[in-house]
């Protein structure tokens with residue numbers, strides 16, 4: 001059978017069968033593959049004496065295949081070797097006609113895919129396992145958070161509930177009085193406060209629920225000054241009781257793209273932590289908590305510092321500050337909204353919550369990315385693979401305008417980058433490829449013309465739209481040629497105004 | 513499947529490594545890196561399985577060993593010999609295969625035996641004579657294809 005010896009050079013097992021399906025030759029590798037010394041293999045006359053498959057009837061497949069006298073390939077099958085029960089292979093059988101001088105034969109090649117198949121199965125299982133574990137970790141994390149939330153929910157809603165209860169008492173008292181009419185304004189006021197407080201409770205609970213459900217954070221452009229004021233207002237009753245003065249300092253006007261309630265909660269919580277710490281610590285100087293708003297142009301960050309003049313944190317506490325269930329307070333005072341949750345909230349804003357080591361008192365710092373950076377980064381994922389998406393920079397110092405335009409532009413499938421100050425805008429134009437700029441005209445720092453001139457000087461060549469009331473149209477007419485201003489969105493505007501202007505500016509000459 | 517266990521000891525100028533279990537895609541030899549001695553010997557006696565992925569890991573590891581290092585292979589079982597006959601690079605040039613196992617069969621009593629052979633006893637890919645461990649038959653048969661089984665000896 002020397003005509004078949006060339007099969008000995010293959011690293012696949014090969015059995016040569018004649019038209020009666022009798023084995024007439026096996027190559028060297030067959031002995032290794034079937035774990036049979038040549039001595040034993042020699043005695044085997046048919047394929048089924050050597051191997052078997054649950055997937056196909058090998059003999060049947062062979063007899064069918066032999067009819068065609070053509071190359072034939074089987075599906076991937078699982079192969080068992082009867083005398084080696086712990087062995088199983090995944091193979092593809094290849095049938096190759098081999099014509100010799102004397103006879104017509106077929107070579108059955110066992111193409112071994114066992115390693116590939118087992119790797120595939122193994123990594124698939126491992127991926128499944130990994131996914132499961134990942135889910136469990138997420139769930140465990142949620143449960144930790146849930147525990148924390150349950151512990152803090154009462155703490156959080158305590159203030160609004162106290163206020164509501166107090167005002168409800170006022171209402172009852174007035175209702176007992178003979179001349180209600182004269183107290184009508186107080187009554188209305190109290191009623192309003194009750195409504196607001198309950199709304200607040202509702203929102204806190206809703207937020208916590210959203211947090212657990214990992215729902216997409218609704219973020220809007222918020223004036224941080226106003227946000228801090230609101231936070232202070234909510235913390236005020238507790239502060240008064242503890243005789244702590246809350247001060248605010250803001251050197252910059254800053255806008256954040258944030259979930260207002262959540263960010264407020266973080267600040268309230270930091271302030272409350274401070275109040276509780278100071279309350280337990282008697283001091284000669286008046287107790288105070290300072291909230292300081294600033295901006296780091298270098299890091300493109302807005303910074304909110306919450307600093308108190310209390311005792312500061314014990315070293316022990318500092319170490320595990322941001323771990324779940326960790327409190328800045330001793331046991332018994334309630335955990336407050338855990339710092340780990342606060343950190344998660346800030347991180348969901350692409351920011352950082354840090355403890356700043358200071359000589360006296362306790363100092364927490366919230367770092368938030370400047371809105372230009374954040375709104376751009378937020379669109380990062382959207383930008384990948386959709387490079388054609390137009391990037392629109394909108395400069396306006398009014399957060400409501402930013403929010404409205406954000407909705408319009410975002411819904412049109414474009415990338416909205418909001419900015420509240422001309423300088424931040426200019427910084428950003430330098431770094432990112434902006435397709436179009438919409439600028440407010442009357443801004444405290446500089447007007448639209450000055451801004452446009454600076455943008456042009458920096459080399460920005462794309463369209464610029466002014467957004468202003470009709471009183472500034474003259475200025476536009478002047479700037480049209482000198483600064484190449486494309487158009488004006490006239491305030492007040494509606495969605496169609498904005499979008500039509502925008503589309504025309506982006507693709508001049510095209511029908512709208 | 514049993515994962516690979518690597519036992520190792522360093523004595524004088526020699527790092528002795530005993531490999532136990534399966535050499536497969538999960539085998540990681542990096543714990544041996546940096547232990548380099550003048551001589552490294554590998555004992556494969558307790559290897560139960562080796563697949564092509566394991567061989568790749570092995571070759572990758574062997575390539576990293578310093579060139580001046582003497583590499584010695586001991587007690588290679590049949591499965592190792594069969595695999596390495598198909599792969600280039602399992603043995604680094606200049607390394608020594610001290611001993612290995614080879615299949616024999618006694619046609620008197622039917623005993624199948626894995627006989628431990630010293631490499632230098634194999635000449636021209638011919639199986640050396642061996643006795644039956646069962647019945648004492650002085651001339652048992654080699655139970656594989658000699659030219660193929662001993663081809664690894666030509667690779668060194």
Ligand SMILES: [Zn+2]
Pocket residue numbers: 618619620621622623644645646647648649
């Ligand atoms: Zn014997």
